[in-house]
Each structure stands twice: as C-alpha cells, then as structure tokens.
Amino acid sequence: MADLQARIEELWENRDGLSPADSEAVDAVHEAISLLDTGMARVAEVTPRGKVVVHQWLKQAILLLFRLSDMETMEVGPFEYADKVPLKSDFMTQGVRVVPGASARWGAFLDRGVILMPSYVNIGARVGSQTMVDTWATVGSCAQIGANVHLSGGVGIGGVLEPPQAAPVIIEDDCMIGSRCMVVNGARVRQGAVLGAGAILTPSIPVFDAETGEELERGVVPPWCVAVQSWVQKDYPGGTFGAPCILVIQRLEEGVRHGGSRLNEILREQNVSV
Ligand SMILES: CC(C)(COP(=O)(O)OP(=O)(O)OC[C@H]1O[C@@H](n2cnc3c(N)ncnc32)[C@H](O)[C@@H]1OP(=O)(O)O)[C@@H](O)C(=O)NCCC(=O)NCCS
Incomplete structure (x- = not known):
C-alpha cells in the first residue's frame, strides 16, 4: 500500500497536467478507490488513544478521480443521471440491505448488516456493521x-x-443521532452518545455539561451521554442574544445504550423487518 500511496502523492503534486487519457494515473487512482470501496483502507480512523488520524493520500485519490473521469450518461429504467463516478453495486454479496431510493457511490464502504433506507452515502464514507441510515439521511464524502x-x-x-x-465527521460505535441533526466540518460524536433530534454540531459549537456547567471540548459530544440542542446567552455589542450550544443532559453508564437509541437493535433482535 506504501507504493500506491507514494504514486498517488506524486500524481497529486502533478495534478494540473492530468487528464482522463492518462491511463496509468487512472489505474492507480482506481486501485486506491477500490481499497476504500472494499473497506481495506479508510480515509480516517481513531487510534486506541482517541486521536483522529486522517490518511490524506486517500482523499487526494478521490479528488484525482474527479479530474481523471469523464462524464457519462447513466440510465436506470426511466431515470437518467450524468456523473463521473459509478454507483456502488453487488450489495447482496456484501450483506447490505439497500431500499429503493437509496444510493451509495463507488468508493464508499458499507459493512455487513448495514441498512440504507432511501438515503445517500458519498464516496470515501465508511458505514460500520449493523448501522441504519434512515430515510433522507445523507452521509457526506x-x-x-x-x-x-x-x-x-x-x-x-x-x-x-x-x-x-x-x-x-466521525460518529463512533453505538451512537444514536436524532432526526434532522446536522453534524458537519469534522465534528465528532463519541461512542454510545445520543444526540437529540434537531441538534446542530460543528467544531465551533460550544458543548456544556448541564450538571456541572463546565464547558467541554467544542464540536465533540462526549461518550455515553445524551446531548441536546440548547442556547447560551452571549453578549454582543448590540445586546445579549441566544447562541446555539449543545447541552449534555444525561450521562449514561458506559456500555449501556440509552433506551431510545435501541429501537433498531430491538427490531433486529425480534426479527422485525426494518
Ligand atoms: C434527546 C432524547 C433522546 C431524550 O430522551 P429522554 O432521555 O427520554 O428524555 P426526555 O424526553 O425525558 O427529556 C429530557 C429533557 O430533555 C429535553 N429534551 C428532550 N429532547 C430534546 C431535544 N431534542 N432538544 C432539546 N431538548 C430536549 C426535554 O425537554 C426534557 O426536559 P425536562 O427534563 O425539563 O422535561 C429524545 O428527546 C430525542 O431527541 N430522541 C431522538 C428522537 C428521534 O430522532 N427519533 C428518530 C427515530 S427514527
């Protein structure tokens, strides 16, 4: 993989001169995207010490893919699309359930037991096993x-x-992200956390502990807790206004999921089709 990384980095340095006609470059980039697609490589991972490591070269490969691909017409029955990146396919062998209306792009990895309701998963994204991506949810690149x-x-x-x-963005294992939440720009939800419906989390949003009043790390929901959208008073030259924040309203016992976040699990345990 180190050779491929060096090749992609070299292509990235010389990207301005590349075109879809450069077949060697296309082959190298396709090899990198296939590693993402099959889950053998990932764009980012969390180390055992909790640090996020980003593998830049794989992101560079995705960006190069767009430069090295021509637009093509794609038809699905009466539907027509125009794009450079094919859709992911062969879901049955991957053990993934994909409900009509859902789509995932080549270069996204969906682990076994994933369910995609009509939703979207973009290139370079990775969705862990048994995860449910519910209707109209979007998982960005x-x-x-x-x-x-x-x-x-x-x-x-x-x-x-x-x-x-x-x-x-990193959403760790066993989390529940409530309806219509927005988690963007590298924000992070730690393991087992529940983010109440309608919350907005970015790296600039302050996070407070409701019990102690302590301000926690911005843009990060701590592990095993319930956090909701809230407002904090802020003084501006023009007066005092409410500014959005995230409030941790409950700490959960480590390893024990919040009742409301187990819906998916319960349905699976009872063998109810979800
Ligand atoms: C956050 C959540 C998990 C809390 O559930 P809960 O532990 O049962 O807690 P409660 O409903 O008793 O609410 C606790 C407090 O948090 C507040 N709260 C609950 N949800 C909130 C939200 N989304 N935003 C802001 N405050 C919220 C409540 O007003 C309540 O305040 P109170 O103690 O002063 O009465 C739940 O409200 C939620 O948002 N679940 C996600 C629902 C969802 O998106 N389902 C999708 C299924 S497909």
Whole structure:
C-alpha cells in the first residue's frame, strides 16, 4: 500500500497536467478507490488513544478521480443521471440491505448488516456493521460512521474532501443521532452518545455539561451521554442574544445504550423487518 500511496502523492503534486487519457494515473487512482470501496483502507480512523488520524493520500485519490473521469450518461429504467463516478453495486454479496431510493457511490464502504433506507452515502464514507441510515439521511464524502449506529431520518452528516488534511465527521460505535441533526466540518460524536433530534454540531459549537456547567471540548459530544440542542446567552455589542450550544443532559453508564437509541437493535433482535 506504501507504493500506491507514494504514486498517488506524486500524481497529486502533478495534478494540473492530468487528464482522463492518462491511463496509468487512472489505474492507480482506481486501485486506491477500490481499497476504500472494499473497506481495506479508510480515509480516517481513531487510534486506541482517541486521536483522529486522517490518511490524506486517500482523499487526494478521490479528488484525482474527479479530474481523471469523464462524464457519462447513466440510465436506470426511466431515470437518467450524468456523473463521473459509478454507483456502488453487488450489495447482496456484501450483506447490505439497500431500499429503493437509496444510493451509495463507488468508493464508499458499507459493512455487513448495514441498512440504507432511501438515503445517500458519498464516496470515501465508511458505514460500520449493523448501522441504519434512515430515510433522507445523507452521509457526506469521507464521513466515518461506526458500527451499531442509528442515523435517524433526515440526518445530515457533512462531507469533507478539501483540504485533504481536514478531518471528516466521525460518529463512533453505538451512537444514536436524532432526526434532522446536522453534524458537519469534522465534528465528532463519541461512542454510545445520543444526540437529540434537531441538534446542530460543528467544531465551533460550544458543548456544556448541564450538571456541572463546565464547558467541554467544542464540536465533540462526549461518550455515553445524551446531548441536546440548547442556547447560551452571549453578549454582543448590540445586546445579549441566544447562541446555539449543545447541552449534555444525561450521562449514561458506559456500555449501556440509552433506551431510545435501541429501537433498531430491538427490531433486529425480534426479527422485525426494518
Ligand atoms: C434527546 C432524547 C433522546 C431524550 O430522551 P429522554 O432521555 O427520554 O428524555 P426526555 O424526553 O425525558 O427529556 C429530557 C429533557 O430533555 C429535553 N429534551 C428532550 N429532547 C430534546 C431535544 N431534542 N432538544 C432539546 N431538548 C430536549 C426535554 O425537554 C426534557 O426536559 P425536562 O427534563 O425539563 O422535561 C429524545 O428527546 C430525542 O431527541 N430522541 C431522538 C428522537 C428521534 O430522532 N427519533 C428518530 C427515530 S427514527
């Protein structure tokens, strides 16, 4: 993989002169995207010490893919699209359920047991096993979603391709992201956390502990807690206004999921089709 990384980095340095006719460059980039597509490589990962490591070269490969691909007409029955990147396919062998209306692009990895309700998963994203991506949820490019996560209806997980060193959104294992939440720009939801419906999380949003009043790390929902959208008073030259924040309203026992976040699990345990 080190050779491929060096090749992609070299192509990236010389990207201005590249075109879809450069077949060697196309082959190298396709090899890198196939690694993402099959889950053998990932754009970002969390180290055992909790640090996010971004593998820039894989993001560079995605950006190069757009430069090295021509637009093609794609037809699906009466539907027609025009794009450079094919859709992901062969879901049955991957053990993934994809409900009509859902689409995932080549270069996104969906682990076994993932369910895509009519939703969208972009290139470079990774969705962990048994995770449910509910109706109208969108998983942006390179976002890293853990295992046993529920992304509820209409959730917007932001994508980030450029700059290549920028950290993507990370939702860790066992999380529940409530309906219509927006998590963007490299914000992070730690393991087992529940984000109440309608919350907006970016790296600039302050996070407070409701019990102690302490301000926690911005843009990060701590592990095993319930956090909701709230407002904090802020003084501006023109007066005092409410500014958005995230409030941790409950700490959960480590390893024990919040009741409301187990819906997906319960349905699966009872063998109810979800
Ligand atoms: C955050 C959440 C998990 C809390 O559920 P809960 O633990 O049962 O807590 P409660 O409903 O008793 O609410 C606790 C407090 O948080 C507040 N709260 C609940 N949800 C909130 C939200 N989304 N935003 C802001 N405050 C919220 C409540 O007003 C309540 O305040 P109170 O103690 O003063 O009465 C739940 O409200 C939620 O948003 N779940 C996600 C629902 C969803 O998106 N489902 C999709 C299924 S497909």
